Amino acid sequence: xxxxxxxxxxxxxxxxxxxxxxxxxxxxxxxxxxxxxxxxxxxxxxxxxxxxxxxxxxxxxxxxxxxxxxxxxxxxxxxxxxxxxxxxxxxxxxxxxxxxxxxxxxxxxxxxxxxxxxxxxxxxxxxxxxxxxxxxxxxxxxxxxxxxxxxxxxxxxxxxxxxxxxxxxxxxxxxxxxxxxxxxxxxxxxxxxxxxxxxxxxxxxxxxxxxxxxxxxxxxxxxxxxxxxxxxxxxxxxxxxxxxxxxxxxxxxxxxxxxxxxxxxxxxxxx
Amino acid sequence: xxxxxxxxxxxxxxxxxxxxxxxxxxxxxxxxxxxxxxxxxxxxxxxxxxxxxxxxxxxxxxxxxxxxxxxxxxxxxxxxxxxxxxxxxxxxxxxxxxxxxxxxxxxxxxxxxxxxxxxxxxxxxxxxxxxxxxxxxxxxxxxxxxxxxxxxxxxxxxxxxxxxxxxxxxxxxxxxxxxxxxxxxxxxxxxxxxxxxxxxxxxxxxxxxxxxxxxxxxxxxxxxxxxxxxxxxxxxxxxxxxxxxxxxxxxxxxxxxxxxxxxxxxxxxxxxxxxxxxxxxxxxxxxxxxxxxxxxxxxxxxxxxxxxxxxxxxxxxxxxxxxxxxxxxxxxxxxxxxxxxxxxxxxxxxxxxxxxxxxxxxxxxxxxxxxxxxxxxxxxxxxxxxxxxxxxxxxxxxxxxxxxxxxxxxxxxxxxxxxxxxxxxxxxxxxxxxxxxxxxxxxxxxxxxxxxxxxxxx
Numbered sequence: 001x002x003x004x005x006x007x008x009x010x011x012x013x014x015x016x017x018x019x020x021x022x023x024x025x026x027x028x029x030x031x032x033x034x035x036x037x038x039x040x041x042x043x044x045x046x047x048x049x050x051x052x053x054x055x056x057x058x059x060x061x062x063x064x065x066x067x068x069x070x071x072x073x074x075x076x077x078x079x080x081x082x083x084x085x086x087x088x089x090x091x092x093x094x095x096x097x098x099x100x101x102x103x104x105x106x107x108x109x110x111x112x113x114x115x116x117x118x119x120x121x122x123x124x125x126x127x128x129x130x131x132x133x134x135x136x137x138x139x140x141x142x143x144x145x146x147x148x149x150x151x152x153x154x155x156x157x158x159x160x161x162x163x164x165x166x167x168x169x170x171x172x173x174x175x176x177x178x179x180x181x182x183x184x185x186x187x188x189x190x191x192x193x194x195x196x197x198x199x200x201x202x203x204x205x206x207x208x209x210x211x212x213x214x215x216x217x218x219x220x221x222x223x224x225x226x227x228x229x230x231x232x233x234x235x236x237x238x239x240x241x242x243x244x245x246x247x248x249x250x251x252x253x254x255x256x257x258x259x260x261x262x263x264x265x266x267x268x269x270x271x
Numbered sequence: 272x273x274x275x276x277x278x279x280x281x282x283x284x285x286x287x288x289x290x291x292x293x294x295x296x297x298x299x300x301x302x303x304x305x306x307x308x309x310x311x312x313x314x315x316x317x318x319x320x321x322x323x324x325x326x327x328x329x330x331x332x333x334x335x336x337x338x339x340x341x342x343x344x345x346x347x348x349x350x351x352x353x354x355x356x357x358x359x360x361x362x363x364x365x366x367x368x369x370x371x372x373x374x375x376x377x378x379x380x381x382x383x384x385x386x387x388x389x390x391x392x393x394x395x396x397x398x399x400x401x402x403x404x405x406x407x408x409x410x411x412x413x414x415x416x417x418x419x420x421x422x423x424x425x426x427x428x429x430x431x432x433x434x435x436x437x438x439x440x441x442x443x444x445x446x447x448x449x450x451x452x453x454x455x456x457x458x459x460x461x462x463x464x465x466x467x468x469x470x471x472x473x474x475x476x477x478x479x480x481x482x483x484x485x486x487x488x489x490x491x492x493x494x495x496x497x498x499x500x501x502x503x504x505x506x507x508x509x510x511x512x513x514x515x516x517x518x519x520x521x522x523x524x525x526x527x528x529x530x531x532x533x534x535x536x537x538x539x540x541x542x543x544x545x546x547x548x549x550x551x552x553x554x555x556x557x558x559x560x561x562x563x564x565x566x567x568x569x570x571x572x573x574x575x576x577x578x579x580x581x582x583x584x585x586x587x588x589x590x591x592x593x594x595x596x597x598x599x600x601x602x603x604x605x606x607x608x609x610x611x612x613x614x615x616x617x618x619x620x621x622x623x624x625x626x627x628x629x630x631x632x633x634x635x636x637x638x639x640x641x642x643x644x645x646x647x648x649x650x651x652x653x654x655x656x657x658x659x660x661x662x663x664x665x666x667x668x669x670x671x672x673x674x675x676x677x678x679x680x681x682x683x684x685x686x687x688x689x690x691x692x693x694x695x696x697x698x699x700x701x702x703x704x705x706x707x708x709x710x711x712x713x714x715x716x717x718x719x720x721x722x723x724x725x726x727x728x729x
Contacts, residue, residue, distance in 0.1 A: 036554045115555065118311035125303050143555065148318045156314040170560065197302050206287035213280045231284040232291065243277040 015179060017048025018067040018074070025067060025076040027186045028104065032096055032127055033111030034120050035082030038139045040064075042111060042169040043079040046179075070179045075186075078103065084119075086126045087235075100130045101223055102250050107133045107186035109178070114144035114151045114166065124160065128194040130226050135181045136164035141173065161193035206232055218248045326555055330430070334553075339434040344520060346427075350418045352516035355495055358410040363658050365409065369402035392592055400588020403641030404580045408492050412576060415491060416568035419456065424559035428453050433553065435527075440546040442531045443538025445474035448481075452530060455485040457572060459689055460696040462487075467700075473544045477534050479697060480710045483689040484530040486523065488576055489637035493684045494519050496640055500663045501677035518681075526685050529717070579692070580637040587631050587638055591645045605646055619719055620679035620726030624670070629683075634691045639684065675729045679722040686718035 033039045043049070047066030064079040080099055081092035100108060110127050112120040117138075128134055138153055157164035163181040167174035184190030198204070210228035215221060227247075230238040241247040333342055373394050380390040422428065431453055436446035447469050455462030462482040469475040486494060498518040503511035538544055594605035602610075605627065612623035628642040644662065647670055666672040688711050689697070698707040 114315075117315045118307050121307035121311055122303055125306060143557070144315075150316045150318070152314045152316075156310065159310040159313060195306070197306070199302075200291070202290050206291065209287065210280070210284060213283065217274075217276055217280055228284075231281070232288050234285075234288060239281055243274060243281060245274055245277070 014070070015046070015175065016069040017046065018069055025074045027073060027106040028076045028078065029182060029186065030099060030103065030105035030108040031077060031079045031111065032100070032108055032123070033082055033137075033139075034084055034113060034116075034123055037082065037111045037113040037120065038169045039079055039082060039111045042109075042137065042139065042167070042175075043077060045169050045172055045175060046077055071183055073183065073187075075182075078105070083123065085123060086130070097130075098250070100127065101226070104222065105131070105133070107135060107182050109135050109137050109182060111137045111139050111169075114138045114140045115147055115149055117151065117156070125195065125197075128160065128162070129196055129229065130223055132162075132192050132194045133185050134160075134162040134192065134194060135178065135185050136160060136162060137169075137178050138164060138166045139169050141166045142168045142171070159195065161195050163190060163192070203232070214242075217242070218251050221247070221251050329556065330553060333427075333430050334433050339430075343431060343434060344524070346422065347523060348516055348520045350415065350422075351495070351519045352513060353418060354411050354414045354491075355499060355515045355519070356512040357414045358495065359499065359659065361410040362406050365406035366402065369406055370399075373398055373402065388596070391596060392589065396592025397585050397588045399645060400584040400591065400638070400641060401581055403588075403644060404584040404638055405577070407496065407640055408489075408580055408637055409573070409577060411492050411495055412488060412573045413569070415488065416457070416572045417564055420564045420568040420572070421559050424557065424564055426554045426556045429553050438531055439534070442535040443544065443546050444477050444481075444531075444534040445469045445471065445546060448474070448478040448530075448534070451478050451482060452485050452527070455482045455487060457488055458576065459483055459485075459487045459693040463693065463696045463700055471544075471547050473538075473542050474547065476701065476706060477537050477542055479700060480537065480706070480713065481530045481533050483693065483710070483714050484526045484533065484686065486526060486685055487636065487690075487693075488572070489580065489635060489690065490639075490684050491519070492637070493640050494522055494681055496659075496662075497677045497681050498522075500659055500666070501672075501674055505674075522681050522685055525682070529686065533713075533717075576637070580635055583632075583635040584638050584641065587634070587642055588645065590631055591642060595646065609646070618726065619683070619722035620675045620729065621683065621722065622670070622676075625676075625680060625683075629687065632690075633688075636684070636690045675726065679725055682725065683718050683722050686714055686721060688712070688715040688718075 031039050031043055043064065043066060046068045048068070049064075049066045066077050066079070068075055068077060078099060080096040083093045083096050086093055086097040086100070099105070108127060108131055110124050112124060124134075124136060136153075136156060138151055138156065141151065144151055151166060153164040153166045163185060165174055165178040165181050167178050169175070181190070185192060199207075207225060207228050210231060211224045214224040214227050214231075221227065227238060227242070231242070238247075241250070332338055376398070377390050377394040380394065381387075428450060432446055432449035435449040439446050439448050448466075450468065451462050451466045453462075454465040459482050462485070463479050466475050466478040466482070469478055495515070498515040499512070502518045503515045506514045538546075591605070594608070595603050597604045599607060605624075609623035609627045612626040616622040616624075616626045624646050625643060628639050628646055631642050632639045644665070647665060666676075688694075694707060694711050697710045698704070701707060701710075
């Protein structure tokens with residue numbers, strides 16, 4: 001797909017909102033972010049769906065799915081529950097984490113509140129540990145401007161090693177640029193080098209020893225490095241998943257799970 | 272521990288963990304925070320703090336321990352007052368228009384020689400049910416829903432949760448229950464779905480079982496109509512609509528008190544446990560988008576609720592017409608049933624017809640008042656003038672309603688069992704027949720108890 005250099009094709013690229021027509025999509029894009037950063041607003045702007053948005057955290061309680069096409073590529077967009085992190089055992093964090101690990105998104109948009117970059121970055125850094133195909137959408141740029149906050153998205157992009165685009169989802173500002181970045185990252189034509197914690201030499205040694213062990217235990221596991229870190233951290237839930245064989249099952253049924261979910265959730269998403 | 276290989280990997284991980292410096296987890300978390308701070312410091316610059324201060328200054332007032340709750344009650348009162356004051360005239364106009372049309376259509380049918388029961392069933396049954404539901408419900412919803420959505424969009428709801436948190440935690444419930452309760456004002460089924468924001472299963476169940484105690488939008492027209500007809504005239508006409516709005520606020524506050532009381536009892540008996548702590552982010556105030564508010568409130572809410580009411584009103588209208596027109600002996604079926612229910616109705620300050628209306632309206636609470644009026648009217652017709660005075664005359668002089676009837680009907684409407692949709696939602700969310708039955712019968716029992724007590728001491 002790298003023939004698709006989006007520097008040149010973007011002139012004619014148009015967004016087509018496709019609502020819930022989820023069959024025959026080419027790529028899957030996940031939408032993650034802290035609560036109340038405007039994920040659902042962006043979701044609606046892209047899919048043309050009218051998922052109810054509200055100015056209170058936790059509004060989106062289920063995963064919603066919708067579809068859009070950009071530059072003749074059809075995308076399925078999965079709106080994950082808003083979370084502050086991916087490390088706790090709460091239900092919504094589990095949904096978000098499991099999808100990022102096993103849902104095989106071709107790209108993940110992490111929506112960030114431009115007026116609270118620092119707090120939002122915690123989640124961004126955790127997502128970058130799981131997947132490298134990430135685009136940062138710095139939303140609420142209009143609100144930041146009103147509050148006299150200047151956001152340098154280029155600096156953000158340089159530091160995080162993934163594209164960052166400033167947008168205002170409510171008005172549609174910057175959406176086009178965001179979609180170009182998503183197209184590039186999901187096709188692989190844009191190379192990302194996500195920032196990851198390096199840690200001490202002992203840590204690196206431990207990781208490199210554990211990764212092959214995990215991969216042989218659960219062949220095809222999408223992100224053994226992340227699981228290794230969680231094991232070193234003594235994450236009881238991940239240990240549980242490994243010893244009970246749930247992880248192996250999850251890996252084995254990834255494709256199937258993704259399909260089963262989409263039928264169910266697309267119904268819920270339109271309510 | 273089924274898989275020996277997995278056990279080996281876990282063991283190795285534990286050994287490796289020991290080789291790392293002591294507080295590995297703390298180190299990871301700290302390095303994430305440090306990294307975030309460093310990157311954010313480079314990428315975002317803040318010049319001046321005017322706007323931020325402004326938000327905080329408002330929050331200091333609307334979430335203050337002294338003013339928070341009164342401001343909340345005041346906002347609620349304003350919303351209801353606008354609804355009460357604005358809905359009367361269009362309601363009466365819609366009703367007159369519909370009934371004029373009913374007369375004309377029935378006359379046309381009769382002229383063409385249609386049998387009386389065809390004309391009656393279609394026009395005085397099905398159509399009249401629809402006409403009542405639309406004229407009683409549509410105007411208040413068109414006013415109430417946009418106003419409520421403005422509050423939601425503005426970011427006021429989390430402040431409500433903040434204000435009520437101390438009450439809920441003292442009742443052993445989750446602070447976010449205030450949010451799910453607020454959603455219940457729109458629709459209890461939606462409120463019950465929104466309890467998914469509560470992580471703890473115990474507290475979530477408490478929120479589900481008590482959501483019914485805030486009147487949903489289907490019940491507001493009942494409350495507003497009764498308050499307007501019976502409470503309004505008690506005061507000088509200049510302040511009648513304010514008194515009516517105040518009454519509705521009063522009923523809502525009773526609902527909140529009952530919610531807290533029932534939560535308290537549940538978390539000390541069958542659902543024992545402490546309230547868990549949580550963080551609630553107060554989002555910045557945002558200027559509501561007019562178009563989005565109109566869309567959400569008109570399409571998503573008003574038309575959704577109205578459509579549901581219409582779907583249940585048509586068959587209900589048909590049932591009522593049949594009950595009123597099938598005679599056993601000299602007396603209609605409707606009269607037979609309501610006579611049988613009369614002793615029970617009178618014991619709680621209501622009557623048999625009201626209870627019959629509630630039974631017919633189980634699929635949707637919205638249609639209680641229309642059902643009631645249709646049963647009272649029986650085969651008879653309303654005169655041309657379908658004003659509130661006319662409705663009041665019918666209720667008071669012909670069917671002996673008093674202020675007690677109105678008060679108890681409001682209480683009954685507030686507390687009684689949830690509608691069919693809510694019951695189904697409750698089952699879907701809990702997947703437990705037991706809790707669905709509890710969530711259905713507990714409010715019904717409470718409604719009978721409270722109205723019985725009020726009727727006894729009146």
